[in-house]
Amino acid sequence: MLVSLLLTCHPLLPNGIGRLGSLVQTFLPWLGLAVPVLLALAVLRRSAVALVALSLPAAAWLGLFGGALLPATESGGITVVQHNASDENADPAGTARALTEARPDLIGLQELTPPALSAYAAALAPDYPYHSVRGTVGLWSRYPLVDDRLLDIRPAGFGTDWNRALRATARMPDGDVAVYVAHLPSVRLGLPDGFGSARRDESARLLASAVAAERLDRVILLGDLNGTVHDRGLAPLRAHLPSTGSAFPFSWPTALPVARIDQVMAGSATVTDLWSLPPTGSDHLPIAARIRL
Structure with missing residues (x-):
């Protein structure tokens, strides 16, 4: 849940103390690493609820960065x-x-x-x-x-x-x-x-x-x-x-x-x-x- 919130609500993080918001935004793509780690834990625990919950951070990460994984289709310029x-x-x-x-x-x-x-x-x-x-x-x-x-x-x-x-x-x-x-x-x-x-x-x-x-x-x-x-x-x-x-x-x-x-x-x-x-x-x-x- 925390990873999902950070990915979707990072613009709301306060910047007044140590510029926390900018710091998180600098390394925002790396939050996606939490997904495979949590996935492995869910499989080890055989928890169906945890597997379903993982869809939230996975969807949030793909929404922000998934387009970058697609090959470029335009030429010219x-x-x-x-x-x-x-x-x-x-x-x-x-x-x-x-x-x-x-x-x-x-x-x-x-x-x-x-x-x-x-x-x-x-x-x-x-x-x-x-x-x-x-x-x-x-x-x-x-x-x-x-x-x-x-x-x-x-x-x-x-x-x-x-x-x-x-x-x-x-x-x-x-x-x-x-x-x-x-x-x-x-x-x-x-x-x-x-x-x-x-x-x-x-x-x-x-x-x-x-x-x-x-x-x-x-x-x-x-x-x-x-x-x-x-x-x-x-x-x-x-x-x-x-x-x-x-x-x-x-x-x-x-x-x-x-x-x-x-x-x-x-x-x-x-x-x-x-x-x-x-x-x-x-x-x-x-x-x-x-x-x-």
Whole structure:
């Protein structure tokens, strides 16, 4: 019963104490693991009542995540890749080449460092002649980019050297698309603050305000948002960019991915498919997506 309530009523969990609601929402898909465990116990006890009761959490989980288990049926559109490339990546050129294996039209990168930037630029230049880099985030494109600019999404107290968002117009064959690349502040789990997401949430609201003021109808956001699609801290962004793809696949950490905190979100467009790419030199897995414009 508790698992069913958490799956169906997670938006009602309070966030005032340690941001409990956001914490549960971050790992929401993992609540499904309770179903096979409880099923095994019910079988061992030969309890028909317990077996019937299991239908509640199973149905709740399938209602939230079952669609992600179905194969994608739509084709067409564009392909994009989102990747936090890591500022400790020892092989930026190899990472860049790995990302192009998906043949994306757009590539959004975070944690770009000055020493590594030239390697990314050189490796991507042949297929992606258009790019924009602002601070530690960058966008590479097969199509011309115009109106590119830095976005200020700094939470209170952050210095002027903290620059983690940009906006550009991609001149696609069937019309202009506004593309945002962002890297929201990290969250921390510990005492006394619990799930420390206040700065991330503030930055998400600033980014959402920029998207709300966007003059173009079609918008794509590629970002390490340090939050999952169910996390209420990203609700301001979801209000303007409702198409997020599924909660799967997970992207972080590379060694044992437990959550997808790298997001592809779209407004007046649809994320029709989403998948992870092989590991690079980063602690995040790259995420690729198909978007129907």
